[in-house]
Amino acid sequence: MDLSIINADLxxxxxxxxxxxxxxxxxxxxxxxxxxxLQLLSTADILHEGWQNIIKSxxxxxxxxxxxxxxxxxxxxxxAEVCSADRAHHLILFPSFSxxxxxxxxxxxxxxxxxxxxxxxxxxxxEQIAEVCAEAGCLIGFAHAxxxxxxxxxxxxxxxxxxxxxxxxxxxxxELGLSADTNMAxxxxxxxxxxxxxxxxxxxxxPNKLGREFNVLKVKEISFEEISKALWRKDGRKCVLNVKFNxxxxxxxxxxxxxxxxYFEPKTAQKLNWKCPKCKDQIKKGVDYRxxxxxxxxxxxKHPEHRPACVHTIPLSEIIALSMGIKSAWSEKVQIExxxxxxxxxxxxxxxxxxxxxxxxxINKDAAIYVEHFRNGKIQYxxxxxxxxxxxxxxxxxxxxxxxxxxxxxxxEF
Ligand SMILES: [Zn+2]
Ligand SMILES: [Zn+2]
Numbered sequence: 001m002d003l004s005i006i007n008a009d010l011x012x013x014x015x016x017x018x019x020x021x022x023x024x025x026x027x028x029x030x031x032x033x034x035x036x037x038l039q040l041l042s043t044a045d046i047l048h049e050g051w052q053n054i055i056k057s058x059x060x061x062x063x064x065x066x067x068x069x070x071x072x073x074x075x076x077x078x079x080a081e082v083c084s085a086d087r088a089h090h091l092i093l094f095p096s097f098s099x100x101x102x103x104x105x106x107x108x109x110x111x112x113x114x115x116x117x118x119x120x121x122x123x124x125x126x127e128q129i130a131e132v133c134a135e136a137g138c139l140i141g142f143a144h145a146x147x148x149x150x151x152x153x154x155x156x157x158x159x160x161x162x163x164x165x166x167x168x169x170x171x172x173x174x175e176l177g178l179s180a181d182t183n184m185a186x187x188x189x190x191x192x193x194x195x196x197x198x199x200x201x202x203x204x205x206x207p208n209k210l211g212r213e214f215n216v217l218k219v220k221e222i223s224f225e226e227i228s229k230a231l232w233r234k235d236g237r238k239c240v241l242n243v244k245f246n247x248x249x250x251x252x253x254x255x256x257x258x259x260x261x262x263y264f265e266p267k268t269a270q271k272l273n274w275k276c277p278k279c280k281d282q283i284k285k286g287v288d289y290r291x292x293x294x295x296x297x298x299x300x301x302k303h304p305e306h307r308p309a310c311v312h313t314i315p316l317s318e319i320i321a322l323s324m325g326i327k328s329a330w331s332e333k334v335q336i337e338x339x340x341x342x343x344x345x346x347x348x349x350x351x352x353x354x355x356x357x358x359x360x361x362x363i364n365k366d367a368a369i370y371v372e373h374f375r376n377g378k379i380q381y382x383x384x385x386x387x388x389x390x391x392x393x394x395x396x397x398x399x400x401x402x403x404x405x406x407x408x409x410x411x412x413e414f
Contacts, residue, residue: 011199017118021204030070036211037347042079045118065096066224130167144177179250182310187296256385
């Protein structure tokens with residue numbers, strides 16, 4: 001049996017979903033994908049009629065009804081994200097446009113925004129959505145499992161089996177989200193059933209967003225059946241590696257105030273009823289605390305046999321920006337340097353992982369030194385929280401974290 005490896009990013013968005021760049025066209029995504037080393041991406045937002053038309057006009061069909069192709073060979077699989085009545089996000093992969101239509105017909109009476117919002121809200125429970133998907137032969141899993149607001153396991157449910165009820169066996173995968181990783185999620189024993197996925201949820205095609213997380217899948221070819229087998233771990237097809245952010249860089253890793261961004265010991269935040277004494281805004285519970293203290297039933301380090309490794313990465317453009325002392329990874333100066341590495345070494349992942357440092361130095365000495373720091377785990381983080389990404393800190397510098405001091409009395413206590 002001839003199986004090969006592909007890099008897949010199965011969750012992104014179109015400009016029809018909120019907060020997404022107008023530049024997020026199939027053409028732009030297809031152009032940037034090979035630079036990141038990706039072969040397969042989700043079309044995203046495929047329930048939306050306007051986006052369907054763009055996908056159909058910009059991409060060519062292939063022999064597989066779920067897979068569409070750009071002129072440079074980048075492949076796309078029909079996919080969407082929906083929001084259930086329980087305010088959780090679910091990812092769906094469809095076997096064909098006719099199944100997209102079939103599912104849409106069933107959702108139609110339970111949503112007014114199927115053609116308005118790329119990520120439609122449905123007045124259906126997680127269980128009902130999973131049932132529709134199972135009947136249509138679609139793949140379903142939950143997105144960014146633990147992130148506040150729309151993660152299935154963020155607040156409303158402590159168990160995905162409870163959330164999906166009778167349909168839990170039809171759920172094959174779970175997206176870890178930027179603020180968690182395999183080591184964290186495997187502390188919850190019921191999640192050992194699921195294949196973990198790691199996707200970008202990109203809202204723009206820039207190289208620090210697209211493919212900032214991806215899955216390495218072992219499949220025979222790029223087809224719906226093969227992707228399905230990989231997510232269900234059948235016939236030797238599987239996810240063999242999750243490439244992820246360090247959870248410290250995720251937007252919801254630590255417990256933090258939404259307003260003043262000060263960090264809290266979660267137990268202190270609980271005592272304060274999740275209200276910040278400094279600025280009165282809401283304190284957002286960190287994913288680390290949610291998992292460790294509220295959901296975990298296993299000690300760290302226990303993984304099911306099928307679980308692949310999970311490696312932490314940093315987008316090359318962020319590493320270059322750090323080396324140059326520039327804040328924004330998409331500034332033009334950074335992009336010019338990034339492009340030089342890609343032109344010389346083919347893909348970002350190659351430059352990050354494989355190319356000897358001495359060769360990287362021939363392009364940009366400072367950036368090469370920072371890639372070396374990355375490879376040696378020397379880049380530090382100010383952890384993210386309350387919707388704010390974590391920040392990279394140069395080796396040798398002290399990451400500054402402002403903790404709420406609970407020895408200070410709050411006004412209410414006087
Ligand atoms: Zn989402
Ligand atoms: Zn505050």
